[in-house]
Amino acid sequence: MARHIPSLNALRAFEAAGRHGLMTRAAEELNVTHSAVSRQIQHLEQVLGVALFEGPKNRLRLTDAGSTLLAGLVKAFDQIDISVRSVADIEQGALDVSCPGTFTMRWLIPRLYRFQAEFPEIEVRLTASSRPVDFSRDGFDVAIRVGAPPWPEGADVIGLFPEQTGPVLAPSLAAASPRGLDGVPQLHTRTRLRAWDDWHARSGQSIEPGPRLEYEHFYFMLEAARAGLGVCVAPWPYVSEDTHSGRLQAPMGFLDSGHDYVALRRARRNRKSSLFCDWLHAEAAAFQKSDPPTTRGAAP
Numbered sequence: 001m002a003r004h005i006p007s008l009n010a011l012r013a014f015e016a017a018g019r020h021g022l023m024t025r026a027a028e029e030l031n032v033t034h035s036a037v038s039r040q041i042q043h044l045e046q047v048l049g050v051a052l053f054e055g056p057k058n059r060l061r062l063t064d065a066g067s068t069l070l071a072g073l074v075k076a077f078d079q080i081d082i083s084v085r086s087v088a089d090i091e092q093g094a095l096d097v098s099c100p101g102t103f104t105m106r107w108l109i110p111r112l113y114r115f116q117a118e119f120p121e122i123e124v125r126l127t128a129s130s131r132p133v134d135f136s137r138d139g140f141d142v143a144i145r146v147g148a149p150p151w152p153e154g155a156d157v158i159g160l161f162p163e164q165t166g167p168v169l170a171p172s173l174a175a176a177s178p179r180g181l182d183g184v185p186q187l188h189t190r191t192r193l194r195a196w197d198d199w200h201a202r203s204g205q206s207i208e209p210g211p212r213l214e215y216e217h218f219y220f221m222l223e224a225a226r227a228g229l230g231v232c233v234a235p236w237p238y239v240s241e242d243t244h245s246g247r248l249q250a251p252m253g254f255l256d257s258g259h260d261y262v263a264l265r266r267a268r269r270n271r272k273s274s275l276f277c278d279w280l281h282a283e284a285a286a287f288q289k290s291d292p293p294t295t296r297g298a299a300p
Contacts, residue, residue, distance in 0.1 A: 006047045013040035014052060015077055018062055018070035081139065094123045095272045099144035101128035102218040103261075106238045107287075108144070115279045122272055130191070135266050141273045143264045144280075146235075151264060158277050160261040160284035161237075165199055166254035167207075168239050169231035174249050181251065182208040185230030189221040190214065195233040202255055237261070240290060 005011075016026035017037055027034045045052050052066035062070060099108060104126055112124060133143040133152050144160070151157050167181060177184050186196060186209050200206070213230055215221040222239065225232045226247055235257070242248040263280050265273050 006044055007040070010040040010044040010047070011073060012077070013037045014044050014066075015070060015073040017041060018052075018066060019074060021060075023060070078139065093121075093272070094125050095142070095276055096125050096127065096140045097142045097144070097276070098127045098129045098133070098138070098140040100130045100146065100218075102222070102238055103144065103146070104128055105219060106222075106241070110241070111283050114283075115276065118279070119275060122275070124276070133264050135264075141266060141270070142276055142280075144261065145264060146259050146261050148259055151262065154267050156265040156267055156277075158263040158265065158281055160263060160280065161288050163257045163259040163261060164236045164254035165195065165233050165257045166236070166250050167199070167231050167252055168225055168234050168243065168248040168250050170226060170228040171246060171249050173228040173231070174251065179208075181231055183210045185210045185213055187221045187224055187230040187232035188212060188214045189218045189232075190216055191218050192233075198257065199233045199255075202257070203252070205252065237287070240287075 012030065013026060013032075013036075016029050017023045020026050020029070023034055023037045023041075027037045030037065041052060048065075048069075050065040051063050052069065053060040054063050055061045108126070115124065116122075127140070129143075130145070133140070133145065133155065135152070135154055143155075145151075146163055169181075169184065173184065188196065196209075210230070213224065215224060218238070221232050222234060222242075224230060225234070226242065236254045239248050239250070243250050261284070263277050265277055
């Protein structure tokens with residue numbers, strides 16, 4: 001059956017204007033004039049026989065028909081963008097990378113300037129996410145995740161380093177705790193509610209718990225630890241700089257958690273994602289050679 005699709009230029013103009021809520025913003029995105037966007041939308045309204053915007057020119061709003069059309073077009077253009085980028089093989093433009101938020105803040109961003117200096121023509125766009133990856137649905141080129149196999153089907157898996165965790169706390173709190181970690185307030189995060197239980201099971205260590213404090217985000221918990229509010233179990237990549245600088249202490253070292261950090265890449269790779277993953281692998285190798293506190297093995 002033949003498709004009856006209006007001008008793609010008109011659809012793009014309307015989608016951009018509807019998404020931004022302003023024709024001037026749409027014109028900037030499409031690199032055309034405001035009047036050109038207006039003419040395209042008027043043409044589209046004539047073809048469809050319905051009004052897509054209503055109200056005064058300085059306060060346009062979508063009609064019901066416009067809202068319905070916009071919802072479908074946003075999804076359609078997003079899918080087109082995903083399809084094009086999945087087959088494009090260029091070394092310029094945007095590279096979309098998904099990774100856990102705290103890992104992005106504490107490990108990736110402090111190193112990313114080196115990649116940008118080497119490949120300034122590649123724009124790395126970061127999205128914070130820890131959810132399972134589905135490259136048939138998601139628009140990411142690369143996703144960094146921590147966990148254990150099996151990894152998503154249809155993805156190349158680039159190993160980075162094993163995860164090691166251990167209790168950390170501020171030096172001031174450690175100095176004020178004559179019984180070591182016994183009775184010290186224990187910090188938890190909702191994103192890893194079993195962190196303490198898992199560490200106890202693997203270390204074979206017994207610590208008398210103090211008051212329990214729970215935080216919504218991992219980085220909130222880490223800031224609380226740095227502020228001397230308690231002790232938390234944290235992954236080594238998240239606290240390596242703090243322990244080296246003395247802002248945090250790790251009196252019991254770190255041990256393997258059973259998880260690994262990996263980079264997941266579309267099986268149909270392109271040069272941008274290959275360059276980024278090669279750089280990421282090299283950075284991970286260098287990080288593993290850093291000098292962490294004594295690492296304790298898991299309990300037998």
